[in-house]
Amino acid sequence: MLTVRLDSDEPLVDQIVRGIRAAIATGELQNGDELPPVRQLAGDLGVHLNTVARAYRELQATGLVHTARGRGTRVTATQEALPAGDEATRQGLLERAQALLADAKLAGLPRTEFDRIWKEARQAIWPSGRTS
Amino acid sequence: MLTVRLDSDEPLVDQIVRGIRAAIATGELQNGDELPPVRQLAGDLGVHLNTVARAYRELQATGLVHTARGRGTRVTATQEALPAGDEATRQGLLERAQALLADAKLAGLPRTEFDRIWKEARQAIWPSGRTS
DNA sequence: ACCATAGTATCACACAATGGTACTTTGTCA
DNA sequence: TGACAAAGTACCATTGTGTGATACTATGGT
Structure with a gap:
């Protein structure tokens, strides 16, 4: 599992x-x-x-x-009764996103390479999106 | 700073x-x-x-x-002499990407809302991309 | 009742994170 | 050339966190 x-x-x-x-x-x-x-x-x-x-x-x-x-x-709950993301949440997500991208770049990963990884992850969580 | x-x-x-x-x-x-x-x-x-x-x-x-x-x-170094991202690095990035997306979703953040955050972060690190 | 199953509580230990304080190296200027 | 300021380093103490050992309590079936 x-x-x-x-x-x-x-x-x-x-x-x-x-x-x-x-x-x-x-x-x-x-x-x-x-x-x-x-x-x-x-x-x-x-x-x-x-x-x-x-x-x-x-x-x-x-x-x-x-x-x-x-x-x-x-x-017990999957999508229901979720706290609508407040400002602190958004700020935290933004920082993590920046850190993720910075690490990818500083690790020498090409944009295209990282985009492939990102698309794969996004597909798993939010299957609808195409562009990621 | x-x-x-x-x-x-x-x-x-x-x-x-x-x-x-x-x-x-x-x-x-x-x-x-x-x-x-x-x-x-x-x-x-x-x-x-x-x-x-x-x-x-x-x-x-x-x-x-x-x-x-x-x-x-x-x-001393920005883009030069970077270790080409190996498999472990890619695996780690993938997991972090998934965790980020999962948290965003479970925080009740709509896709579009998250995409805006993501685009902002990506623009800061890799200014070229449009779709992110 | 009894017993297996499932989560809980308490303690102990190791290690990591942070701060206090004193030290060494480098450079500059009188 | 000696003194001093500036900058990073070393070492120690303290506190908190992560993990494990062990014993306990609640639930449900038979």
Whole structure:
């Protein structure tokens, strides 16, 4: 379902959260779908069950999933009841976009090369767009 | 020149590095330009001089600037001698792109709204593109 | 009732991020 | 040529974060 890189500088919890968020955004995980139990996912990923539990709690705090003791964790909201992106959100996204582009450029990646990557990512999340 | 947010979850050093990388990528900082002394920039940003010094060292480690005791720090390479983006780099960029898009979508931001942000960011880094 | 299943709570440890303070190198000017 | 200012460096202390170990509690089936 998803993978984590132990040697990454990104914390394991964040990697898991990011993966699940992406899965929800792409529709791979639908409203009502059940997430694997913390122990199972932890075993699959090779991390401690606490790490997965923390990721689940973080997702719950943002309202993306609902979790209950003894009954598991499942996706609650996908597109509904989303907070309309406020100014802080937009500012953060802009900065991340700039950082992403700056890193691509400074990594020596040609524009066209990066556009291909961008298009692929965008297609996964917002399948409609053509130009990206 | 640049700003940092003390309440951000992104480390101060990383914010500074990111800001300077972006400035180089946009051409705002050119080859040979001198960066402000660590004490001055630290004062301007409201952080400790060590924090700026670490950012400078990190930039030097990637070859973007050259720094020497008693003589200051200046930009050494902008587009030249860049490591041609390898597969790991591309994979990392793809994941970050997906995460960015996923967050935008889950934040409730409409496609068109995000596209505007994206276009703005891209224009700053790679001024040529129109469609982004 | 009992037991398996699923999430939770508490503690411990390691490491990263930041700041305090003192130091070394370089250049300039009297 | 000695002193001083300017600029980066080193080392240490403190605090917070990420991860794991272990034990606990809630739920539901049989």
